[in-house]
Amino acid sequence: xxxxxxxxxxxxxxxxxxxxxxxxxxxxxxxxxxxxxxxxxxxxxxxxxxxxxxxxxxxxxxxxxxxxxxxxxxxxxxxxxxxxxxxxxxxxxxxxxxxxxxxxxxxxxxxxxxxxxxxxxxxxxxxxxxxxxxxxxxxxxxxx
Numbered sequence: 001x002x003x004x005x006x007x008x009x010x011x012x013x014x015x016x017x018x019x020x021x022x023x024x025x026x027x028x029x030x031x032x033x034x035x036x037x038x039x040x041x042x043x044x045x046x047x048x049x050x051x052x053x054x055x056x057x058x059x060x061x062x063x064x065x066x067x068x069x070x071x072x073x074x075x076x077x078x079x080x081x082x083x084x085x086x087x088x089x090x091x092x093x094x095x096x097x098x099x100x101x102x103x104x105x106x107x108x109x110x111x112x113x114x115x116x117x118x119x120x121x122x123x124x125x126x127x128x129x130x131x132x133x134x135x136x137x138x139x140x141x142x143x144x
Contacts, residue, residue, distance in 0.1 A: 077124040081115040087131060088113070091138045101141050102126045 088098050088109075095113070096106040104123060111117040119127060133141075 077121075077128050079112075079118060079124055079127065081113050084109075084127060085113040087127075091130075091133065091135055093138060093142075097138075097142055098130070101130065101138060 088095065091098075093101075095109040099106040099109045102109070102123060103126065104119075108117070108119070108123075112119055130138075
């Protein structure tokens with residue numbers, strides 16, 4: 001007949017091993033996830049570095065081409081989502097009507113007014129012209 005102390009000791013060891021096994025399983029799973037994230041970030045970094053190298057090679061030409069465009073555009077245009085909504089209401093137009101005048105989709109106008117996105121430079125110029133427009137001219141553009 002085995003000694004109760006040795007039976008108790010072996011049972012404690014067995015339970016401890018089982019507990020450690022479950023803890024290490026969770027750690028192994030997390031380490032695996034971290035490793036895959038690190039690998040993904042390394043791949044992304046490599047792609048970005050390649051893009052930077054390509055940009056730096058052709059950077060002289062791109063920078064020279066960009067300067068005259070900045071001079072032609074004149075002063076920089078500001079954009080305010082709240083201002084666009086106010087302007088639209090002042091003209092008494094719907095978002096779809098404003099979109100038709102600006103040559104964009106109604107969803108774009110909605111997203112600009114809600115502040116989810118910002119218009120591009122070309123669209124900012126159209127919005128600036130909208131500011132100078134009156135109700136009659138806006139209706140004429142819609143009909144024309």
